[in-house]
Amino acid sequence: MAAGGAGSNKTYSFKVVLLGEGCVGKTSLVLRYCENKFNDKHITTLQASFLTKKLNIAGKRVNLAIWDTAGQERFHALGPIYYRDSNGAVLVYDITDEDSFQKVKNWVKELRKMLGNEICLCIVGNKIDLDKDRHVSVDEAERYAESVGAKHYHTSAKLNKGIEELFLDLCKRMMENAQADERLKGNGSSQSASSWRGVQIVDDDPQATPAGGCCSSG
Amino acid sequence: MSQRTERRGIHVDQSDLLCKKGCGYYGNTAWQGLCSKCWREEYQRVRQKQIQDDWALAEKLQREEEAAYASSHGVQTQSHGPFSKFEEKKTNEKTRKVTTVKKFFSPSSRTPPKKETQDSKTPSPSISRHASFDTDQVSKDFVEFLKNLQKPGREIHKQCRAFLVNMSSKKDISAEELSECVQDFYQNMVDRLMTHFKGSSESVEQVMDQVEKYIMTRLYKSVFCPETTDDEKKDLATQKRIRALHWVTIQMLCVSMDEEIPEVSENVVKAITDIIEMDSKRVPRDKLACITRCSKHIFSAIKITKNEPASADDFLPALIYIVLKANPPRLQSNIQYITRFCNPSRLMTGEDGYYFTNLCCAAAFIEKLDAQSLNLSPEEFERYMSGQASPRFNSSEGDWTSSGAASESTSINPVLVQLNQNLELLSSLSSRQERLVEAAHSLQADLLSWTESVKKEVNDILEKYPLEIQTCSVSAIDANNVDNENLPPPLTPQVFAG
Ligand SMILES: Nc1nc2c(ncn2[C@@H]2O[C@H](COP(=O)(O)OP(=O)(O)OP(=O)(O)O)[C@@H](O)[C@H]2O)c(=O)[nH]1
Ligand SMILES: [Mg+2]
């Protein structure tokens, strides 16, 4: 029992933030994933900004909390308040919208700068059902993702494609991170709260920051 | 006009404000709706009772504990209960720094029964108590709850009390250090419970909720908005800031709530009430619950308006709007308090944590809010901020074009029409004011001349008929009996024949 302690029947709790420009389909993705709904006007869901999903991966229980974030530009500066203590980030762009992919790149820079490598990044090209209007090349997107240590996924919230895989994959990666963390800490049954306290908003514009080490390090 | 509609919704009945005892004075929510006098009386009574009950309970627990030891071990073997066993193992492998509270988790922290608890009901001064109504109930509930856990429950109770004693001796440390202590305590408790309950995280959560409630109810007074911080200054700044932003409209924030719909405005009112109520709670989790309730009402309002579930893009602006309308008391202090003293597992992944984070975002947004955040030009923003203009007139165009009062200028911008009307009104007001002032002056002059004339009249009369004070020649009959001789002899009775 000594070694097991918190290990065998521990429930993992992960926080995942959804980031991306307005209208790329963040809300649609999470609603599809957690409630299997798309553009359904008669839905009983009250809100789609905080959703949870319970998973069982390799005999381990996982509680996934998915935090939708306000995507409008005027809320950009609030990003750090949202993503502090996240275990993972899902960065969504619309494959028919080149600008939205550019935004994802900015988010990656900011997240790496603020949180380092502790956070699992997923870059998601959504709306693949609209492939005929594609404006972001698959090749470019995948190469970029690899260069920043992120995984790339293709999804369609409309056709329910690629979404299960995306979140399952992400959970597995976060579990690996958590287990590695536990080994480091010896017996860390839960994260320290100290990192939570005292986080301040950073004023600097991520677009203005020069492309730093994160991109060249790949 | 529009100002009134904007404010519609927060109705406070006069009767809500009066003292609940019905003494006729105003009550105060901080005093549970009583006036200061009734509160003092009630408080004394309850406090006295609480002190007694509390010590009776402590005594009982102590007795139970001893009885348990006596029956389970003939001889006292210094190490009892699952916690202590665990402790031995734990201390060997412990690597994290837990300096602040570590010593309370060692068996040596078990203190012998206090003398005074046996022979008197005088409370020990060692636990500085910030007693009030609920403290009593909270302690009782806590003990009740722990009873079901049996032995571990007693252990938990002991740790908590020891922790409180220790905290009461820490007077001059910073808020961050206080937070550190409490968080370390939570952490230790969770670690112990995890091992003891063998991984049932639900029950650990449950216990931790109770522990938080018990501890923070008692610490609240000394650690909420402490003097060592500038929390209070920030509160005032935020309050002033929100007041200065009174002109921000729901349209500027792009909020998808239509307050014309009665159900929506009902939810808006409830959301405002909830966020205001947060300040009256003492346990971080209860404060969080207020934020969550507020958020749920916002979601309902959005859902009714848009007929689809609210996304973060709907929610955050709406929350900002609610905060601006509510101007919640001590917003910054409350945010700081929750951040410092809430059980971290709630803040980091739970639903409450999400809403709390959004509240932090709203507060930050309001603090940094500028022309750009409202899609205004810097000039417009400045004019609204300085009070030179108000955006509200834009929304009432219809009234002015149809009013007909300025018929020849209806083709002009209705705002200008309104402006002219206001100017006219102002100038007529100022001429009336002038007339009033004139009249007042003449009245004043009249009054002065009147007193003068009265004075003069009186003097004239006095001159005409000078008052001659004659020496008094009459004296009382029996004053001194000086002139007794001059008096006629007393009457003698006469007989009338009839
Ligand atoms: N064809 C297609 N349309 C999609 C897909 N996912 C989302 N959409 C549409 O894209 C629009 C925006 O979707 P949302 O989910 O609201 O986007 P969002 O990223 O949450 O936007 P914000 O909340 O404004 O940040 C909606 O009209 C969706 O119906 C998809 O996979 N395929
Ligand atoms: Mg959305």
Ligand SMILES: [Zn+2]
């Ligand atoms: Zn009274």
